[in-house]
Amino acid sequence: MSTVKRISILGSTGSIGKNTLDIVARNRGQLQVVSLASRSDVEGIVRQAREHKPKLVALFDEEAASDAENSLAGSGISVLSGTEGILEASTISEADTVVSAIVGAAGVMPTFAAVEAGKDVALANKEALVAAGSIITNEALRTGARILPIDSEHSAVFQAIMGQDAAGVQRVILTASGGPFFKKSQDFLDGVTPEMALDHPRWKMGPKVTVDSATMMNKGLEVIEAHWLFGVPVERIEVVVHPQSIIHSMVEFIDGSTLAQMGIADMRLPIAFALGYPDRMSLPFDPLDLTAGGKLEFFEPDLDFFPCLKLAYKALRRGGGFPAIMNAANEVAVEVFLNGQLPFTGIPQVVAHVMETAPEVQDRNLAEIMRGDNWARKAARDYIASSEENG
Numbered sequence: 604m605s606t607v608k609r610i611s612i613l614g615s616t617g618s619i620g621k622n623t624l625d626i627v628a629r630n631r632g633q634l635q636v637v638s639l640a641s642r643s644d645v646e647g648i649v650r651q652a653r654e655h656k657p658k659l660v661a662l663f664d665e666e667a668a669s670d671a672e673n674s675l676a677g678s679g680i681s682v683l684s685g686t687e688g689i690l691e692a693s694t695i696s697e698a699d700t701v702v703s704a705i706v707g708a709a710g711v712m713p714t715f716a717a718v719e720a721g722k723d724v725a726l727a728n729k730e731a732l733v734a735a736g737s738i739i740t741n742e743a744l745r746t747g748a749r750i751l752p753i754d755s756e757h758s759a760v761f762q763a764i765m766g767q768d769a770a771g772v773q774r775v776i777l778t779a780s781g782g783p784f785f786k787k788s789q790d791f792l793d794g795v796t797p798e799m800a801l802d803h804p805r806w807k808m809g810p811k812v813t814v815d816s817a818t819m820m821n822k823g824l825e826v827i828e829a830h831w832l833f834g835v836p837v838e839r840i841e842v843v844v845h846p847q848s849i850i851h852s853m854v855e856f857i858d859g860s861t862l863a864q865m866g867i868a869d870m871r872l873p874i875a876f877a878l879g880y881p882d883r884m885s886l887p888f889d890p891l892d893l894t895a896g897g898k899l900e901f902f903e904p905d906l907d908f909f910p911c912l913k914l915a916y917k918a919l920r921r922g923g924g925f926p927a928i929m930n931a932a933n934e935v936a937v938e939v940f941l942n943g944q945l946p947f948t949g950i951p952q953v954v955a956h957v958m959e960t961a962p963e964v965q966d967r968n969l970a971e972i973m974r975g976d977n978w979a980r981k982a983a984r985d986y987i988a989s990s991e992e993n994g
């Protein structure tokens with residue numbers, strides 16, 4: 604790489620954010636941090652700011668922002684708060700690339716703002732494309748912003764398609780580890796606790812994504828994301844369970860040739876690829892040892908056992924604001940499950956109920972999307988409350 608890439612990291616204190624800063628620390632000559640944003644992790648972001656010396660730090664939480672401002676007094680680093688602060692971090696003129704790693708629908712607006720400002724977006728947040736895929740991809744076409752996937756599956760597909768005509772793509776095949784409950788019984792699922800759902804066999808991730816992996820909603824969100832990222836219709840996006848998580852996804856072309864991308868299960872690989880693109884960075888990790896792993900296995904996903912995956916396909920087929928509604932209902936259900944107030948198997952029930960009762964919602968602009976999102980959150984909470992009353 605000839606020039607230094609200047610990056611903003613939204614969600615810097617989360618799992619993807621920390622991994623991104625690890626890549627930055629290993630590649631100081633190539634990467635420089637200009638802004639960091641977090642919801643409320645004062646201690647985390649102050650430590651990161653002291654090490655990486657950005658121009659700007661933003662905390663969504665006002666109190667957290669004022670604590671960070673005190674801690675960073677005299678450092679020359681500006682501290683901002685609220686939605687405005689996060690949006691400033693995502694559009695700051697000094698940044699070429701924005702790492703969008705805020706979890707959940709809270710990442711939609713800042714991602715759109717970065718695309719609107721013409722920044723390249725290294726995208727880890729799934730919900731931006733799930734909820735507002737049409738709006739964000741159209742805006743990227745308008746401004747010339749590139750969307751570079753950080754999710755390991757989409758990075759794999761991106762790498763397989765790279766340099767080829769999209770018309771040659773026959774199928775996109777996303778691999779799924781199957782999560783911690785692959786091949787378990789339905790009875791077993793009824794007794795799943797938050798601790799069990801948070802113990803993922805392959806990937807270290809934040810709590811929301813880990814629970815989504817256990818229900819396979821994560822894969823459903825990735826199907827929708829793949830549709831928008833690569834312009835592939837829903838009937839040509841498939842999921843295959845691959846417990847070893849060595850093949851991160853595959854692309855089948857019209858001549859029957861299939862390209863698979865392989866690697867160790869470490870998020871720093873796709874992060875470095877997105878940040879270095881179109882060049883590759885040298886990383887000091889142990890390479891993949893195929894002979895040590897033994898075998899690579901593939902299974903068809905059981906859509907009755909993992910109804911969330913089926914619901915995501917349904918939402919994408921219905922289109923409009925439905926994926927946003929599905930996503931919002933899922934966010935509420937996961938949060939209530941993590942608080943111990945909803946059984947694990949209640950998550951798909953809540954999402955299915957909200958989707959069944961949802962009004963028609965379009966996706967012409969972000970305001971429509973956010974109205975659908977808000978409606979779905981309330982509908983999910985009401986449904987959970989009424990189910991509790993009825994025992």
Ligand code: MG
Pocket residue numbers: 754755756825
């Ligand atoms: Mg993934």
